[in-house]
Amino acid sequence: MDAHAELEQEGAVLVTGIVGRLGKSVCRLLHRRGPVVGVDRRPFADRPKDVRFHQIDIRRKKMRDIFRGGGIKAVVHLGIMHDPRSSPSEHHAWNVVAFGKLLESMEQFGVPKLVVLSSANVYGPSPDNPQFLTESAPLLGSAQFHEIRDLIEVDMLAQSFFWRNASAETVILRPVHILGNVRNAASNYLRLSVLPTLLGFDPMVQVIHQEDVARAIVSALEPGVRGIFNVAGPAPTSLSRLIALAGRTSVPVPDVLARSMLRTAWRWRLSNFPAPELDHIKYVCMVDDRRARETMGFEPKHSLVESVQAAVLG
Secondary structure, rough: OHHHHHHHOOOOEEEOOOOOOHHHHHHHHHHHOOOEEEEHHHHHHHHOOEEEEEEEOOOOOOOHHHHOOOEEEEEEEOOOOOOOOHHHHHHHHHHHHHHHHHHHHHHHHHOOEEEEEEOHOOOOOOOOOOOOOOOOOOOOOOOOOHHHHHHHHHHHHHHHHHHHOOEEEEEEEOEEEEOOOOOOOHHHHHOOOOOEEEOOOOOOEEEEHHHHHHHHHHHHOOOOOOOOEEOOOOOOHHHHHHHHHHOEOOOEEEEHHHHHHHHHHOOOOOOOHHHHHHHHHOOOOOOHHHHHHOOOOOOOOOOOHHHHHHHHHO
């Protein structure tokens, strides 16, 4: 029996949020290794032919039918809403309530593996942060940035699932700023023609290529891997060097003025960056990723230059 047939017998990997740009990167890696079941509210017109896809809301009862049919050996949860303009109630319903229902289904049908994509942003940028944060650091990201609260709740729900289901292997990945064709704050920032910086601040930052995050997710699915893992890419660099590598011009702006301008631009829908995002170009929030390298054997393949260019060209 070949390896693919063995994987088919073992079951499929269910990926939520598979139609997102990162979800498609994960799908490309996984479907070559075995059966994949994708779930998303959006259509997946360009999906690989061997990927079974369900265009449904994960909060609906139809989601349980997928689990009830059996054959799901692992769940990769990427279905997090990051739109800062969505209402708090919509964020909570989609991110927290939906994830809770997903966990209930996993418990009911005995799915043995869960991989959740969180973010190093849950730690929060702060002048009091040590140089590198370990996985045991407190999750203070919502102290100034309320939009991150749901992501912290999802992270905490996954941790609770970890302790409540000792027989299941639960993995929580907390990657640093992801760069690629994703539409997140870090990549969108580097695509601006002129990049605002805060006068007097040039923090060290960590980034990781989108494809390396996909590879980390695949590594997390390996048998025996469980726990929380910070995931980082190439060596840290200064914000000013990141901007230079992107070939952009920066304009230093006083903090008070920058926040006032951004609040006004946000109110008039001239910017998609909430004012609290400025803390990420002011304070340090770097992580210690030794555990992912030592336990999962994860090593990023893409250089800093490749990661920055992936965002700029995305």
